[in-house]
Amino acid sequence: MPQYPPAPGEMPAPRTPATFLREHAAYATTAVSAGTLLTLARIWNEQGAEHSTGAAALMLAFGGASGFFAIRLDDPTAQTVFASGALTFGALSVATYSDPIAPALIIWAVALIASCVMIGRSHREDHRVMRAHLNDIEARNLERSADLAIAKVSAKAAVDVAREQGALAAALEEARIHRAALDENGDIDPMAMLRASGQLPPLRVVKDDDVRRTA
Template sequence: MNEPLIQRHWAAIAAPKAAPAVATSTVLILGRIWNANGAEHSVGNAALMVVLAAGAATAGAFAAAGRAGDPVIAGTAFATSGGLALAGVAGYADSLPLPILLWAVATAAAYGLAARYWRTDRRDTVAYERQSTVRREEHGHIERVELLRSRTQIEVARETSTGYADALAQALTARAALPGFNPQTLTDAGLPELPTHTEHH
């Protein structure tokens, strides 16, 4: 029953790690398909890819410039520029060595960029887990303190009520032992009748 969960867990971990290689390989394959369908030595197609790649790189440069630059947009734009350049070379070249070389460079660069984001994400995850653990420990400590406090209050109340009852009983007993004390006076005043002690000879 746990095997599907374990397989899904490993798939969730492995999928992001394989994404850069899958992306660059897909671009290389599509470029070679394009090459086989008329893009080989086509100056117009090559010029189109150069323009698109340069435009994506320019967009990435603008996104990265300044203090308000967005690293995610910049990284995406640069990755798009690299992919277009790889597709253009793969489509224009008549042999595989140059496209494969560019594929290897693009894959290494993609993993370099991705590793940076993976490290940041890992640090954020570890920090969040640490904060969650600290909060759970603090809440557990507060609950234990409150439990001890409530138990102490209950014990104090119980001892106080027991002591009061004992003191009242002793006071009533001592009062009843006084000469001339008449329990009927208390009864007439509306108080409960005190028990009478019968002596056995």
């Protein structure tokens, strides 16, 4: 998995030799494979392929095929691999054909440097695509969280409204039942209701003597 630079205020993760090798495995693999092929080409040169047009043409054909796939493919990593192979086979054709090794080494060094540059560009493109994908996932998660929060608020409001409507309906039903009971009992006597509830004050009989004495 590609490593990204730490965010502001975040401590960078400790780097170990294994992490360094994993991050630069493509460069090491390219250098080792190109060096091995160059060595094999020189051995072939010493075994009789020197100044062999057929051997050089074979290497150029392999290089041309690699270049064709590098142009036709859309994946940046695959393009880098085949472009590196095309440059390497170009160096091998010179190493197989020529007597001195200096031209082959020069072409091999140029091919290796160009391959490393292309690998670096491919890694940066992969990182950019990965970062864009992670940002898109994070944005979708935020939108989903916002939608869930809005749905919870809406559901809670709907439940509260339903409870209020249920309480109102229950109160209306209770009032209707009481009214029906009153209708069945006959006319309403307010004084009797006040006496039954204990809210009617007691009546006091005032005699004429008390009135005259007060006056």
